[in-house]
Amino acid sequence: MCERVYEATENEALAEALDWLVHRPLKILGIVVLAWIGVRLSKRLVARIVDGLDKPPPGLGSLTPEVSARAAARARTLSSVLVGVATATIYTIAFLTILGEFEIDLAPLIAGAGIAGVALGFGAQSMVKDFLSGFFMIVEDQFGVGDVIDVGEATGTVERLTLRSTRLRSVDGTVWHVPNGVIERVGNQSQQWARALLDVSVAYGTDLRRAQDVIKATADGLWRDDEWRLLLLEEPELWGVEMLAADSVDIRLVLKTRPGMQWKVMRELRIRLKEALDAEGIEIPFQQRTLWIRNEGDPASAPLPPGGADADDDQAEGDR
Numbered sequence: 001m002c003e004r005v006y007e008a009t010e011n012e013a014l015a016e017a018l019d020w021l022v023h024r025p026l027k028i029l030g031i032v033v034l035a036w037i038g039v040r041l042s043k044r045l046v047a048r049i050v051d052g053l054d055k056p057p058p059g060l061g062s063l064t065p066e067v068s069a070r071a072a073a074r075a076r077t078l079s080s081v082l083v084g085v086a087t088a089t090i091y092t093i094a095f096l097t098i099l100g101e102f103e104i105d106l107a108p109l110i111a112g113a114g115i116a117g118v119a120l121g122f123g124a125q126s127m128v129k130d131f132l133s134g135f136f137m138i139v140e141d142q143f144g145v146g147d148v149i150d151v152g153e154a155t156g157t158v159e160r161l162t163l164r165s166t167r168l169r170s171v172d173g174t175v176w177h178v179p180n181g182v183i184e185r186v187g188n189q190s191q192q193w194a195r196a197l198l199d200v201s202v203a204y205g206t207d208l209r210r211a212q213d214v215i216k217a218t219a220d221g222l223w224r225d226d227e228w229r230l231l232l233l234e235e236p237e238l239w240g241v242e243m244l245a246a247d248s249v250d251i252r253l254v255l256k257t258r259p260g261m262q263w264k265v266m267r268e269l270r271i272r273l274k275e276a277l278d279a280e281g282i283e284i285p286f287q288q289r290t291l292w293i294r295n296e297g298d299p300a301s302a303p304l305p306p307g308g309a310d311a312d313d314d315q316a317e318g319d320r
Contacts, residue, residue, distance in 0.1 A: 028098050035094035042086035050075045050082070077138050081163065128163070129181035129256055134163035137180060143188045148260055150187035188258035193233055196264060200273055201248035203283040208249060211282050212238055215253055218276040220254075222269055231261040248285040 096106060117243035138161070145150045147158050149168070152177035156168035160187040166183070202211045224229050234256040242252035257265050277284055 024101055027101055030103075031097050035052050035090050037086050038057060039089045041091065046082045046086065050078045073146065074138055074141060077161075077163075081135065094161070099197045122248070125177070126181055130165065131163045132181075133183065134161075134180035135166075137161075137166075137186075138163070139185075142186050146189060146260075148189045150189065151178055151183050152185070165314055169275050175320075189262075193260060194257050194259050194262040196255040196262040196265045196269065198256050198269060198273075199242055199250040199252045200253060201250050202277070203285040204249060206249070206282055208241065209249070209282075210253055211277075212240065214276050214280050214282060215251055215273060218272050219253055219255065219269065222272060228265070228268065231258050231265055233257060235283065247287050 025294055054275060081232055096110075099109075100106060137143070141159055143166075145158050145161055149157070151157060151166070151168070154168050154170070156170035156174070156176060159175070160167040160168050163180070166178045168178065170176065200211075202208070206215070216236070216238045219238070223236055232255055236243055236253060236255045239252040240253060241249060243250040253269075255262075255265055255269070272282070
């Protein structure tokens with residue numbers, strides 16, 4: 001078109017003006033349209049990638065409503081992050097391409113941006129670490145909102161999870177704000193399923209087999225209770241004698257529960273076990289000590305302590 005205008009008018013300025021008014025605007029419009037199409041395609045691609053996060057793995061059946069809601073929230077978070085990164089990348093490339101159409105030298109601009117990026121990277125290392133750690137925590141589903149977790153110095157229920165930090169509320173109401181970059185390990189106490197573990201102490205003189213039968217029957221009663229069975233996933237298991245302690249024999253009982261329900265189940269089970277053991281006359285021991293008392297005036301009972309007889313009398317008085 002520019003050549004035809006120049007041939008018809010022999011006006012070079014008019015031909016160059018036509019190039020600015022028609023040719024370059026059309027190229028810029030084409031770049032913008034291609035960038036918009038690229039963003040739309042990237043959104044669909046990301047949606048397809050994260051769509052499988054809210055579906056159960058093969059062979060595990062359907063997800064519970066709580067787990068489904070958590071998976072959907074994780075998918076939304078990942079989708080927004082990936083779409084944001086893809087959109088910023090595509091539009092940045094489009095912007096640089098448009099600048100190139102205006103014959104602007106991009107080398108100094110790219111070099112300056114690289115230097116600024118290096119300086120920003122050194123100054124914001126901890127923030128970058130927080131974002132990367134948060135991203136992988138969400139991708140790996142290490143924990144989610146509503147989980148009870150232990151991250152070291154802080155333990156509590158997750159109230160909010162972002163790429164930057166995690167907010168926990170402890171049992172006493174304290175709110176902890178923990179940057180994701182400083183979390184080195186996570187103990188999740190309410191993911192998929194939990195376990196109520198009780199060590200029931202009985203006295204050494206107890207018939208252990210009878211005590212085990214009483215403990216198992218009490219736990220089975222909780223399992224058969226319609227109100228509590230909704231919180232249990234499997235029949236209670238009696239693992240047997242766990243420890244011969246100084247003052248008692250510990251018998252271990254375990255119950256597989258729904259996530260986060262182990263503490264509620266253990267509180268109810270302790271009440272039932274106390275009532276059942278009392279009804280059967282099985283002693284729940286308290287701390288005991290055996291004392292050997294030396295009789296006064298019996299020189300053969302033990303050698304005199306350092307200091308002679310006076311010290312021996314003082315020791316006997318103290319023993320009494």
